[in-house]
Amino acid sequence: MTEEKKDFFVSNISLSYQYTAGNATTRFLNKVAEGKLVAQKCPKCSAVYVPPRGSCPRCGVATEEELELPDTGAVESFTIVHIPIPGNPIVPPYVSAMIRLDGADISFLHLIQEIDLADIRIGMRVQAVWKDRSEWGTTLENIKWFKPTGEADVDPSVFKFKE
Amino acid sequence: MTKSSDKELLRASFKLEYPYERSPGPVIGKFFDELSNEVLVGTKNSKGEVFVPAAEFDPKDSEHLSEFVEVKNEGVVQSYTWIKKPRAHHLIQESFAFALISMEGTDSAMLHMIANCNENELEIGKRVKVVWNEEKTQTIRDIKYFEIIDD
Amino acid sequence: MKDIYILAYAQNPIVADAKAANEVELIMPVVHQVFKQTGFTQNDIGFTCSGSCDYLQGAAFAFVEGLSAIQTNPPIKESHVEMDAAWALYESILKIQMGDAETALIYGFGKSSPGDLPFVSTLQTDPYYMSPLWPDKTSLAALQAQLLMNKGVLTKKDMYEALTQSISNAKNNSNALVTAMPSEDDYLSADYLSSPLSAFDCAPISDGASAMIIGTEEAATKLGLQKIKISSVHHSIESSNFGARDLSTSESIIGLGKKINLKSFKPDFVELHTQFTYEIPFIRGLLDLGNVDINLSGGPLAGNVMMAAGLDSIGKSFELLKNNDFHSGLAHASSGPCLQQNMLVHLEKIND
Numbered sequence: 001m002t003e004e005k006k007d008f009f010v011s012n013i014s015l016s017y018q019y020t021a022g023n024a025t026t027r028f029l030n031k032v033a034e035g036k037l038v039a040q041k042c043p044k045c046s047a048v049y050v051p052p053r054g055s056c057p058r059c060g061v062a063t064e065e066e067l068e069l070p071d072t073g074a075v076e077s078f079t080i081v082h083i084p085i086p087g088n089p090i091v092p093p094y095v096s097a098m099i100r101l102d103g104a105d106i107s108f109l110h111l112i113q114e115i116d117l118a119d120i121r122i123g124m125r126v127q128a129v130w131k132d133r134s135e136w137g138t139t140l141e142n143i144k145w146f147k148p149t150g151e152a153d154v155d156p157s158v159f160k161f162k163e
Numbered sequence: 164m165t166k167s168s169d170k171e172l173l174r175a176s177f178k179l180e181y182p183y184e185r186s187p188g189p190v191i192g193k194f195f196d197e198l199s200n201e202v203l204v205g206t207k208n209s210k211g212e213v214f215v216p217a218a219e220f221d222p223k224d225s226e227h228l229s230e231f232v233e234v235k236n237e238g239v240v241q242s243y244t245w246i247k248k249p250r251a252h253h254l255i256q257e258s259f260a261f262a263l264i265s266m267e268g269t270d271s272a273m274l275h276m277i278a279n280c281n282e283n284e285l286e287i288g289k290r291v292k293v294v295w296n297e298e299k300t301q302t303i304r305d306i307k308y309f310e311i312i313d314d
Numbered sequence: 315m316k317d318i319y320i321l322a323y324a325q326n327p328i329v330a331d332a333k334a335a336n337e338v339e340l341i342m343p344v345v346h347q348v349f350k351q352t353g354f355t356q357n358d359i360g361f362t363c364s365g366s367c368d369y370l371q372g373a374a375f376a377f378v379e380g381l382s383a384i385q386t387n388p389p390i391k392e393s394h395v396e397m398d399a400a401w402a403l404y405e406s407i408l409k410i411q412m413g414d415a416e417t418a419l420i421y422g423f424g425k426s427s428p429g430d431l432p433f434v435s436t437l438q439t440d441p442y443y444m445s446p447l448w449p450d451k452t453s454l455a456a457l458q459a460q461l462l463m464n465k466g467v468l469t470k471k472d473m474y475e476a477l478t479q480s481i482s483n484a485k486n487n488s489n490a491l492v493t494a495m496p497s498e499d500d501y502l503s504a505d506y507l508s509s510p511l512s513a514f515d516c517a518p519i520s521d522g523a524s525a526m527i528i529g530t531e532e533a534a535t536k537l538g539l540q541k542i543k544i545s546s547v548h549h550s551i552e553s554s555n556f557g558a559r560d561l562s563t564s565e566s567i568i569g570l571g572k573k574i575n576l577k578s579f580k581p582d583f584v585e586l587h588t589q590f591t592y593e594i595p596f597i598r599g600l601l602d603l604g605n606v607d608i609n610l611s612g613g614p615l616a617g618n619v620m621m622a623a624g625l626d627s628i629g630k631s632f633e634l635l636k637n638n639d640f641h642s643g644l645a646h647a648s649s650g651p652c653l654q655q656n657m658l659v660h661l662e663k664i665n666d
């Protein structure tokens with residue numbers, strides 16, 4: 001009956017939730033389901049947020065005005081991931097990048113593929129590669145990844161946040 | 164994310180889990196170790212008061228407790244609540260009670276469950292005894308539940 | 315010690331399900347309202363402190379996201395408590411007492427609808443001896459209620475009266491969630507969730523947010539509004555080992571009553587942060603409150619936004635003093651199973 005004394009036990013915390021996306025994010029994701037990237041603009045400082053969270057955190061006001069942005073942008077920063085992440089189907093090494101869409105004041109995280117890893121650099125122009133329309137849902141995964149456009153790099157100083 | 168019946172409202176179910184490895188330390192570790200041998204131990208303060216489950220500190224004056232004493236696996240119900248229809252996470256899925264139980268000769272109460280009885284048999288002051296879980300995990304669940312001692 | 319005044323308070327209408335609204339969308343309206351009441355902007359605020367619990371909606375670091383509801387440029391002095399916002403108020407009072415700020419913005423928000431609140435609350439209990447058994451919030455309260463009934467401290471009838479009084483009072487509170495009143499028969503014959511508590515005895519699952527602005531006497535004078543002073547505030551906590559507590563009384567609450575010197579003043583009303591019916595007659599007895607009106611706002615039984623409801627009892631007291639011929643009010647906030655932690659706040663109307 002006596003077992004070896006254990007140094008630890010595993011806690012059994014497990015809770016179920018029904019997560020909601022937020023009103024602003026819901027509007028954004030419903031547009032993503034139509035293949036559109038719709039940003040929101042601050043009524044005070046005109047900063048453009050994509051994906052939007054419903055507010056301009058530097059002004060503390062709601063961002064009601066919406067504007068559609070193109071699916072092109074530039075690499076604001078990146079990292080090459082060499083470590084496999086449990087549950088992630090992508091085989092390393094691969095590029096995770098902060099992508100600043102043209103016309104946006106913030107960047108978001110996505111993948112860059114169709115690229116030689118040695119070529120990735122800040123300022124590189126990229127464009128979204130979408131899944132087949134039949135697979136679109138209310139998720140940014142509608143964009144499989146971004147790929148280089150081959151256009152001339154942008155000057156990284158444009159990444160400064162709007163004054 | 165899936166669309167629910169609310170127009171355009173997005174909801175996604177998900178499960179949040181924390182399978183942390185917790186180290187119980189010398190006092191709680193000893194209590195769990197003894198539980199897996201089907202023995203109940205408590206800790207004793209300098210006034211001779213006994214805490215079961217074993218407390219690391221006296222909750223009144225923070226005295227560090229390290230003296231262990233073995234206690235009988237029988238106790239008295241200090242309070243209880245009858246759960247007719249168990250809910251999601253409850254470990255017993257037939258009617259049962261949560262109870263505060265003072266083990267014989269102790270000065271504190273232990274939170275645990277009472278099963279194998281009807282609601283009308285249960286009252287404050289009732290004597291109960293430990294029913295052990297066959298499979299031991301060196302956790303508080305090595306006590307499966309308590310049951311009423313027939314007079 | 316500096317005198318500290320409540321300058322403004324606002325509460326969202328309490329709802330059972332805020333649907334899509336996220337933390338930012340819950341917080342922003344109440345923050346804008348307290349700014350409107352004072353004419354302040356974030357630049358007039360010396361310290362900002364919030365209370366919330368990420369486990370409620372299951373979104374890790376939601377409290378950081380919540381900051382997007384307020385203006386954080388230029389950068390602000392800010393803090394957060396994983397507790398009811400009443401304790402964010404307490405931290406803000408200390409910050410002002412220390413001379414670090416003249417004013418403070420406090421907000422609390424809670425969105426309990428996405429999860430299973432009674433079991434989310436299980437995470438508050440001891441992770442070695444208690445939470446592995448999954449005691450839910452209702453069952454832990456029921457253990458105390460059962461003991462109090464057994465000792466003759468209170469009866470189901472007392473609990474029914476507390477409920478009907480709360481719901482009847484809530485009719486004057488446009489933000490309240492519950493207004494339906496069960497008959498005594500319906501109440502007494504309701505199935506127990508955890509005996510002796512039925513669903514009627516539990517505060518409803520609620521979503522919402524509240525905000526408050528406090529400041530020094532100079533700040534209050536400058537505003538020129540009716541002055542409501544925080545005359546005294548104390549809090550205390552008991553052991554998390556509640557098997558070693560005497561649950562038929564509350565050392566914490568009795569001790570706070572002495573500390574706040576309840577013998578020296580008679581409040582015109584009391585707002586209690588009571589999430590279960592039994593807690594109202596229980597605390598009335600512990601503090602020897604006689605027949606003073608309790609929870610004129612309806613209290614948590616008529617809408618219970620987790621992590622804001624304690625601040626609400628203080629905010630509602632502020633509103634009651636401001637809008638009525640009252641001079642003195644007592645507010646209470648609590649946290650943890652079986653009223654483990656408590657705060658008492660004495661508020662007074664000051665006429666210059």
Ligand SMILES: [Zn+2]
Nearest residue numbers: 042045056059
């Ligand atoms: Zn802005």
